[in-house]
Amino acid sequence: MAGAVSQPVITYKLRKRRHPVLEFIAAQPLGAISGVAILIMLFGGLFSELVAPYDPFDIDFGAMLAAPSAEHLMGTDAFGRDIFSRIIYGARTALTIGFFSSLLGCTTGAIVGVASAYFGGRADMIIQRFIDVILSFPIIVLALVVVAMLGRNQIAGVDVNLIFAIAIPVMPKVARVVRAAALTIRDMPYIDAARAAGFSHTRIIFRHMVPNVAAPFLIMFTAYVAQAILLEASLSFLGLGVTEPTPAWGLMLSGNASDFYREAPWMILFPGVAISVAVFAFNLFGDSLRDWLDPKFKV
């Protein structure tokens, strides 16, 4: 009789799971670099008082239009104000308005998108046609109309109406994307089970559907922070955003800067670079986050 056949031993070696942050850095190095840039901006915005060498409001007529030097790293503007300090404080304005506008626009958009997908039928049709109407306006035009209608309303130094003006054009774009994601979830067995169990619509939407669209939400949120920063800068440049002497990147490009850009190009160069870097960083980070979170992009 033949001897017993030895069974092959199969060993499974589980790969040691790295910290998600390290995984992200390894998988998305460009995203990691943009993340660092965002962190630097966040740090500058949060601790402006510690980082900025000068008070951004301080006028020094003796140093008007001074070129970049050891004393003023990025030069001074037409009032002798330190541009480096104003850019650091400007990060606070940009990030505050960018973050809250994007959060408001994306959250509202996500809720509207999920609700539209969940209810379907007539409700979905009405919501989508409404979104079509809003989407037919270019984002800057819509923001201009809203800010012109609402005027200004500052609370704790932040123009709340400006946040609304930027959030409103963001909302329908997010709603459209989230609806598409929610449509695939709507017909899942666990949603049917929730319905069969008699859960309320609110509970089904917020407990079972919204968490499942968190990934596209996060991706859009970061991408729209960049859009919001750009919109805030555009509106400020057009005189409809924040007002002088508040340090804001878009505002630094308008006003006296257009008079002195030949004599003092640093007045437009550095705020322009700040806007570009911020927008680029948030866009790149959003793209990297999407590539990292979405399984389809891992194939």
Add this chain to the structure above:
Amino acid sequence: MSTNRRDFMKAAAFTAAGLGLLDAMPARAQGAPKRGGTLTFAISAETPHYDAHGSDTFATLHFGAPFYSTLLQFDLANYPKVKGDLATSWDVAPDLMKYTFKITPNAMFHDGSPLTSADIKATYERMRNPPTGVVSTRKATFEDIDTIETPDAHTVVFNMKAGNPAMLEHFASPWNWIYKASLLAAEPNGPKTKIMGSGAFVFGEHVKGSHVTGTRFDKYYKSGQPYLDGFRGVFMTQPAAMLNALQGGQVQAEFRGVSPAERDRLVQVMGDKIRIEESSWTLNLMVVFNTEKKPFNDPRVRRALHMAIDRRAGAAGLARTAVLRDAGGLIRPGSPFAMKDEDLAKMPGFGRDIKAARAEAKRLLKEAGVPNLTFTLHNRNLAQPYTPAGIFLVDQWRQIGVNVEHRQFETSPYLAGMSSGNFDVAIDFSNLFMDEPSLALAKYVSFNRAPENRSRAIDAELDRLYAAQSHERDFKKRFDLIRAFEKRAFDQAYQVPLLWWYRIVPTLKTVMGWQMSPSHNLGQDLAGVWLNT
């Protein structure tokens, strides 16, 4: 020493020459005027309404002056002399108690009806004694008029309560548009929304946020005028857009004024295609405290904020970037009745030791119980010079621990906010057309007599001093009365001057017949303007 009309005019002309105003107005090689063409010019603010009697912004004049006539007007070639507009001749009683004007029989309104002395009487009655619901910012100026008579259709007589050496110049004010008596009787506030004048141009259209147009009035009473077929005033609140439009030839002029940096850019880019004319300016920015609101009803708070402003440093610094130039009192620096600089330096808010002034300001705020005062600064959204002035003030007040939120508004809500008292502290303006104390000080008279006093203060002492100086014909005594008025005004600080302006006007060299002056209120009827194309 007594002052009569002749002395007054001499003093004014001397001042004009002394300030370089006349030198600043180069005579143009005019040639024979050509007819035809449309003048397109930029207006950097849009008028809140159409009624010049209740307005003090240039936006109303640049918009509407071409549609209207006045009794007299300033002769800009010989400023500050006056000449007739509707008036063909006039007679002034030696005691200045009676003014008789003969008006042209050829004048008619744009609806074809003749303009008579009754229209002039109705217009001046409306300004000096406005009906309920009508705002007249000329009320204090014309309060010396006792009665107005119209012996015939082309004669109007003003009988005065008291002699006023500057009254003839007041009759030449560009704000005194003549309205049609029958329309005023039917609707006293009609001029706010409807235009019916007798000027060189007939109203075409007003597209809000865009433009105003006018076409030549063929039955205009001045022979051969106007030369233009029409005009188009384009509202351009963004200086960059205005400069680009000038460079591209889309607009041919901006008659209010541009900043030194904008001037340099235009000259650099346009070379000999652009004409630049400069002059000092009968216009100053003011800081106004709403005395009906706490804590600005406390003179210590107002004085503290007034004293914290380093006007001398501001004048030197802002002159490079803004149309602001001189630190001065209530009367334009250098004019006959202006305070001398050494006297000004003794006044609160104008001293040379800013550290001491700010220490005193902090003490006053502490004493008033508001050491960490916070308020909103109400400002206009015009880049020149309101934005730089706002930035400057915020910085000045931060240096005494005051936190200011700077809010800027379009012209209409800006003026409405100030007029309704819906503000804490505002940047206002004193828009004059000549160096006459009665005109300059009128804004500081009590609110119930002068609605243009946006501080809403009532001060009987200022009213008394105002009346006394306006009737005083002895130069020295009047000078002293004006000093007393200024001292009281600075001590109480209901509203205080910030800085005086400097005017730089760019026009394309094809624009002819327009004349520069120290006031952007003057010479905007466009009757004599023509295009050399």
